[in-house]
Amino acid sequence: MAAEQVAGAMSPIMAFAVVGVLGVGSQWLAWRLRLPAIVLMLAAGILVGPVLGLFDPARDIGPLTGPLISLAVAVILFEGGLTLDFHELRDARHGVRRLVVIGAPLGWLLSTLTLRYGAGLGWESATVFGGIMVVTGPTVIAPLLRQARLSRRPAQLLQWEAIVNDPIGALAAVLALEVVLTLRTSEQLGHALWTVAFGVAIAAIIGLGVGFAISRAFWRNRVPEFMKVPVLFVALIACFALADTVLHESGLLAVTVMGLVIANSDLPSFVELRRFKEHATILLVSGVFILLAASLDFAMVQKLSWRTIVFVLAVVLIARPLTVLLSLVGTDLPRKERLLIALTGPRGVVLVAVAGLFGGRLAEAGVADGDLVAPLAFALVVFTVVLHGFTFAPLARWLGLSAAEAPGVLLVGGSRFTTGLAEVLKKAGVEVLISDPNHAHLIRPRALGIRTFYGDILSEAAEHQVELLSYETLLAATDNDAYNTLVATDFAPEFGRDRTWQIGRAKSDKSRHALPTQLGGRPFAAGRTHDALDGLIEEGWSFRATKLSEEFAMADWREKRPDAILLGTIGPKGTLRLLAGDKDPDVAAGHRLVFLLPPGTAVEEPAPAV
Numbered sequence: 001m002a003a004e005q006v007a008g009a010m011s012p013i014m015a016f017a018v019v020g021v022l023g024v025g026s027q028w029l030a031w032r033l034r035l036p037a038i039v040l041m042l043a044a045g046i047l048v049g050p051v052l053g054l055f056d057p058a059r060d061i062g063p064l065t066g067p068l069i070s071l072a073v074a075v076i077l078f079e080g081g082l083t084l085d086f087h088e089l090r091d092a093r094h095g096v097r098r099l100v101v102i103g104a105p106l107g108w109l110l111s112t113l114t115l116r117y118g119a120g121l122g123w124e125s126a127t128v129f130g131g132i133m134v135v136t137g138p139t140v141i142a143p144l145l146r147q148a149r150l151s152r153r154p155a156q157l158l159q160w161e162a163i164v165n166d167p168i169g170a171l172a173a174v175l176a177l178e179v180v181l182t183l184r185t186s187e188q189l190g191h192a193l194w195t196v197a198f199g200v201a202i203a204a205i206i207g208l209g210v211g212f213a214i215s216r217a218f219w220r221n222r223v224p225e226f227m228k229v230p231v232l233f234v235a236l237i238a239c240f241a242l243a244d245t246v247l248h249e250s251g252l253l254a255v256t257v258m259g260l261v262i263a264n265s266d267l268p269s270f271v272e273l274r275r276f277k278e279h280a281t282i283l284l285v286s287g288v289f290i291l292l293a294a295s296l297d298f299a300m301v302q303k304l305s306w307r308t309i310v311f312v313l314a315v316v317l318i319a320r321p322l323t324v325l326l327s328l329v330g331t332d333l334p335r336k337e338r339l340l341i342a343l344t345g346p347r348g349v350v351l352v353a354v355a356g357l358f359g360g361r362l363a364e365a366g367v368a369d370g371d372l373v374a375p376l377a378f379a380l381v382v383f384t385v386v387l388h389g390f391t392f393a394p395l396a397r398w399l400g401l402s403a404a405e406a407p408g409v410l411l412v413g414g415s416r417f418t419t420g421l422a423e424v425l426k427k428a429g430v431e432v433l434i435s436d437p438n439h440a441h442l443i444r445p446r447a448l449g450i451r452t453f454y455g456d457i458l459s460e461a462a463e464h465q466v467e468l469l470s471y472e473t474l475l476a477a478t479d480n481d482a483y484n485t486l487v488a489t490d491f492a493p494e495f496g497r498d499r500t501w502q503i504g505r506a507k508s509d510k511s512r513h514a515l516p517t518q519l520g521g522r523p524f525a526a527g528r529t530h531d532a533l534d535g536l537i538e539e540g541w542s543f544r545a546t547k548l549s550e551e552f553a554m555a556d557w558r559e560k561r562p563d564a565i566l567l568g569t570i571g572p573k574g575t576l577r578l579l580a581g582d583k584d585p586d587v588a589a590g591h592r593l594v595f596l597l598p599p600g601t602a603v604e605e606p607a608p609a610v
Contacts, residue, residue, distance in 0.1 A: 015060040023286020047295025053145030072284040073241040081259020099161040103327040110319040119311035137348025148393035199247020206255035209259025210239040320345040410471040413478030414441030417533040424543040481505040488521030526581035540599030565596040
């Protein structure tokens with residue numbers, strides 16, 4: 001260890017490694033345990049930071065900590081802007097406008113009053129922190145929406161509000177901070193307000209200009225495919241830095257506007273760009289939370305009192321519901337959707353990052369309670385994330401605004417085989433949707449009461465009309481092998497490659513027809529093709545579903561049905577798992593087997609367990 005290094009400090013390289021391992025490791029553990037990731041990340045950061053003292057960002061990374069957090073937040077907001085396609089708003093557009101135009105200033109006012117009379121902060125700190133509290137946290141909302149499989153309109157409202165209000169909240173805090181600092185100096189208030197307004201306008205112009213320039217360059221093929229992501233990153237950083245130079249924190253607005261412009265430019269390579277940005281955002285969110293949690297000072301936390309509980313409860317039960325309900329007065333949104341949105345307001349990375357930064361500046365300016373802003377922000381984030389992480393999905397289901405608790409299966413291609421499979425799955429309680437661009441292929445499924453989508457599942461209409469959050473398994477089973485491969489390849493990142501399946505391709509055993517492993521889905525039903533599966537139905541094979549019990553195990557089932565083709569299993573909670581068909585799975589009692597039975601096979605079903 002170098003002589004100038006503080007005893008007990010780790011090298012910057014080791015510090016970055018610790019941040020990465022803890023951040024990504026916490027997200028993976030949260031996925032395994034089905035817990036809110038932000039809670040585990042905060043816990044990990046606090047444990048290695050103020051509790052054990054193993055990692056101190058100010059000591060181990062030094063002055064780079066602040067700029068790293070600022071750039072990470074900028075990338076997070078830019079990625080959020082990339083998700084805001086105006087074509088996807090549809091009937092939620094009016095509600096989003098209300099939540100932004102009315103909800104943001106109203107939320108600022110109510111949050112300031114809550115901080116003043118609930119937390120006991122002075123007007124200066126309360127006004128600055130109240131602006132930051134407009135932010136609801138897109139990095140927290142997105143996992144909640146995936147977990148609850150929320151209906152499209154309330155999901156759009158929550159997502160758009162979170163992303164659009166992020167830079168608005170930060171700018172509101174900037175405005176309040178400039179006013180507070182101005183009142184403590186000899187500058188005139190009017191001059192400070194003019195500076196902020198000018199900075200906001202310049203930031204918006206910079207975001208529009210950079211976004212338009214990038215879109216135009218990509219459309220005209222002035223940038224090769226392998227350089228699009230690097231060019232996008234460099235343009236993002238330049239956009240943020242340039243706007244931030246004009247007015248501090250206005251870079252957040254600039255990068256959000258830049259993302260909006262690119263998202264609505266209909267770029268051919270937009271999907272690949274957004275997916276890469278999503279991966280980068282996961283890394284950055286993890287890193288920011290670990291850095292902020294490890295920087296927490298217990299001495300500041302000890303200054304919090306019982307009024308912190310009053311403040312948090314007032315935000316969740318009074319300020320947030322009033323903001324939403326008053327903003328949506330006069331809209332045609334159903335009462336249930338308004339209630340769900342009003343009771344959902346988790347805070348996340350931008351709130352903690354900006355609160356920590358501005359709280360320190362208030363303290364430096366001589367504001368007595370400025371050092372309480374960061375601990376209060378942590379308390380609010382932890383409480384709201386834990387609360388909504390465990391109650392959002394049950395609340396959405398109770399209000400009838402989410403899909404069934406057990407996710408369903410999307411069958412692409414209407415045929416005799418998929419229709420029969422859908423029928424037996426529906427009887428077993430599994431949500432099923434059959435999609436096909438041929439109307440004739442959907443006549444029989446519709447007659448059986450099976451949900452269908454008439455059109456191309458890859459079309460923009462499908463994005464608007466099909467609630468994909470209701471399904472977590474996909475089977476591409478049309479009579480077109482190339483189309484099946486295209487569908488499976490396109491949906492694999494969204495559904496997960498372990499839940500994206502494809503029926504066998506003709507001539508797939510020939511070397512000249514073989515495809516790379518990254519294309520297509522998992523082989524289904526031992527690689528049987530469309531003609532082979534439909535041929536089985538023509539021959540008289542029938543679909544069956546049998547429940548296993550302690551008295552009738554997997555071995556007993558196979559002994560009685562040696563020629564049956566096992567297609568999948570349904571767990572006790574209704575979760576479907578399709579099978580490759582090469583060997584029988586190891587499943588316990590309570591699971592149901594979905595299979596094809598040869599014609600003329602008369603096997604007595606086992607008596608149900610008492």
